[in-house]
Amino acid sequence: MQNYTIRKYTSADYQAWNDFINQAKNATFLFHRDFMEYHQDRFEDYSLIVENGIGWVAVLPANRVEDEVFSHQGLTYGGLVFKDDLKLEKVILIFKSLSKQLYENRINKLVLKEIPMIYCDFFSDEMKYILFLVEAKLIKRDTLAVIDLSKEIPIAKNRIEGVNRGIKNQLIIKEENDFSVFWNTILIPNLMNKHNAKPVHTLEEIQFLKSKFPSNIRQFNVYKENELIGGTTIFESKNVAHSQYISANSFKNEYGTLDYLHHYLITEIFRNKKYFDFGISNEEQGKKLNGGLSYWKESFGATTLTQDFYEVQTKNYSKLEEVII
Missing domain, CATH: 3.40.630.30 (Gcn5-related N-acetyltransferase (GNAT))
Incomplete structure (x- = not known):
């Protein structure tokens, strides 16, 4: 079984991080370190790098607040970032290793925000499946108004x-x-x-x-x-x-x-x-919708795409132990 090493990002990783982001299938310029760090005084960076002994296989743009790690709170979207050649089985094993290490380091919760599929070069719902497996709690759902320009x-x-x-x-x-x-x-x-x-x-x-x-x-x-x-x-x-x-x-x-x-x-x-994204019209953790604003966007031909936010108990890494048969 593949062994993975997870470590925190340091300034020495600046160029390698940005090079990895440029090759990832589910990343945009928001994950570039220059964008992530413009407000570094507001967040305790806890970005993680996953390696397999040969090179980098995934990164997690993140920050820490006490015993919780967040898919970076200064970014509109986030989650585990990886290349298009990484298969689902490997993503499961990587997330298990990452969650286990967080748990062992006394991080009790990992809060993840999805990157909407329109921003990805390929289908990228590996994390949605994994979040189901670890019984993640849906804590917020926003609605994006998006025009398919094709x-x-x-x-x-x-x-x-x-x-x-x-x-x-x-x-x-x-x-x-x-x-x-x-x-x-x-x-x-x-x-x-x-x-x-x-x-x-x-x-x-x-x-x-x-x-x-x-x-x-x-x-x-x-x-x-x-x-x-x-x-x-x-x-x-x-x-x-x-x-x-x-x-x-x-x-x-x-x-x-x-x-x-x-x-x-x-x-x-x-x-x-491919798409024009008007963004959200939601308030109060997605529980309220600004009807007038939503209508204005939809009257341009926009339709609804959701973005979910999840809370993961890191101890639930054990639920990934016997998934692969």
């Missing part, structure tokens, strides 16, 4: 009406490298006024990430004459364009700001992507 997009009449208002108002869309105006005049005020919240990324953080991932993080702003009236921040990976932030001023319905912008992104800028 199919004809059934955009609703009221969205087209918004696009036409944008044309009538002579709106201008610009891709820009400076995030400051959007952040300071649109995004931050709107989030504070509507939700008493702040963006996940500060202006300094998003500008830093843009400098590290210039082709992956893109800002599209909408202007009426010379005034910024709305915009969206896109995280672009190999298969998916994802709207990380969407916001506009109070005239968005009158001008058709966001309808005009997203119609342009979907039909022009990202028409050759």
Whole structure:
């Protein structure tokens, strides 16, 4: 039986980690160390590397809070990352070894968040099967609104009406490298006024990430004459364009700001992507749905994809002992 060695990531592994991520079947630029570490002051990194004596076979981007390890809380998605040539039996054995080591190191819980299948190059549900075997507890389920761009997009009449208002108002869309105006005049005020919240990324953080991932993080702003009236921040990976932030001023319905912008992104800028991901419309651990926001996304032709979050008791590694026959 294959023996695996699990160890914590160190700064000496920086290049090897990023090289592995670039070859994995279920990873995006979010797992690059430069992205993971922009907020390292907020998290105790507990990323793990799995080796088989020849080389790396898997990694787990993670952080630790007391006696729990989390699929990194600073990332939108995560889980065990591996190459496409790793067979299911090996993934089971790797997870058993990893869970056993965590248990022996007095880590009682492992909390995992799925990476939605649209972000993977191949089917990648090995972990879903393993989580069933170890009797993982489903603790959260979010709904993503996703457009399959390979199919004809059934955009609703009221969205087209918004696009036409944008044309009538002579709106201008610009891709820009400076995030400051959007952040300071649109995004931050709107989030504070509507939700008493702040963006996940500060202006300094998003500008830093843009400098590290210039082709992956893109800002599209909408202007009426010379005034910024709305915009969206896109995280672009190999298969998916994802709207990380969407916001506009109070005239968005009158001008058709966001309808005009997203119609342009979907039909022009990202028409050759596999998917456009509007993200979630959920609150309270997935128990509540913002109906208006969900409807707006669906009226662009988006349909529902779920993302699950699981809690694993590490002692349950023993349930993987006699699975393979």
